[in-house]
Amino acid sequence: MEVGMRRQLEERESKIMLPNQSADEVSHLAVDIGGSLIKVVYSSSNNNNEADDKGKKSSNDCVGIPNGSSDYPVLCGRLHFAKFETSKINDCLEFISSKQLHRCGGWHQEASPHDKNIIKATGGGAYKFADLFKEKLGVSLDKVDEMDCLVAGSNFLLKTVHPEAFTYIDGREEYVQIDHNDLYPYLLVNIGSGVSMIKVDGDGKFDRVSGTSVGGGTFWGLGKLLTKCKSFDELLELSHKGNNRVIDMLVGDIYGGGDYPKIGLSSTAIASSFGKAISENKELEDYGREDISRSLLRMISNNIGQISYLNALRFGLKRIFFGGFFIRGHAYTMDTISVAVHFWSKGEAKAMFLRHEGFLGALGAFTSYKSHGLDNITTH
Ligand SMILES: Nc1ncnc2c1ncn2[C@@H]1O[C@H](COP(=O)(O)OP(=O)(O)O)[C@@H](O)[C@H]1O
């Protein structure tokens, strides 16, 4: 199975190991409620401080915060990730309730009852669904700004998790070694329902320099209408089998089969996405659903790649990291974005992808439990 598809079919819940992962007491929970998906990040930890077979307190190995304090057993455990469709928010609330994740303040003996009833939340849904969380789970959402969280999550991953960033070129993922002293500035492009482009200059130092409403929601929304797919994964799967040349008007279609070398366009370059449909006497039903899905995916990915590069150019940025659940580790999406960045930058800029692509915001909210030392965690 192709790497991209493998990741796409992963289980709904996945984990990052923190040092000494071993037990399962839930300690912190953060949510990112976006236009399409709710992302949940929570940590579980060994909280019992029992001696291991060498007679050493297991919490002494918890080296996640710089001063080595063992007051924060959350550092000895796992980060768990889960996601739900925002339209099915009740599934998410049931998940949280069934695992008692909302009782997350409990690990800290000194946590006040007040703290125990508050969870960090980001994304527009932190505003939209605050009352629902209160009503169904009895918790208040402590709202953290979405852009702050995206940047914090991205910086956390790039600095802490290895391997996290990779390039996707000619069908191959290649992991990128991140030099902590040479990370900034970079452009973060988060492709969620819509797209935000953020110039990141350091921890908490950033500027949202651009955005576009043509993003993941556009692909899923238009794709659903055009193909009658029932799920995002089905639409993505279809795109694998399709051929965009059936619908896209290529340079060669306009130039009698030839290239247009003077402006650097080969005959196979797309001159006009969906352009063939104007001249053919065909209805929507006459086109293959696979081909429609492929053209749509290509159109949107290409466009985002191009706008990203133009913004990188505006600020002289060479590195562009792409996140957001639109990507889904999908080979064709990453390939199209990479090719677009490479083409427009004439090889000067590089598109890089993040393994925890869709969880930047949720991770940023998670690390914002600052008073609990979580802004400094490290991982294995
Ligand atoms: N299972 C899924 N259901 C719906 N959309 C999905 C799914 N998986 C990936 N996506 C894509 O991811 C986009 C949402 O990405 P995300 O980063 O979660 O943004 P948001 O915060 O706006 O929800 C969707 O618009 C869609 O393109």
Ligand SMILES: CC(C)(COP(=O)(O)O)[C@@H](O)C(=O)NCCC(=O)O
């Ligand atoms: C409004 C948003 C920040 C919300 O984030 P999302 O739920 O899409 O992840 C995002 O959809 C966006 O940046 N849209 C593009 C708006 C624009 O710049 O035109």
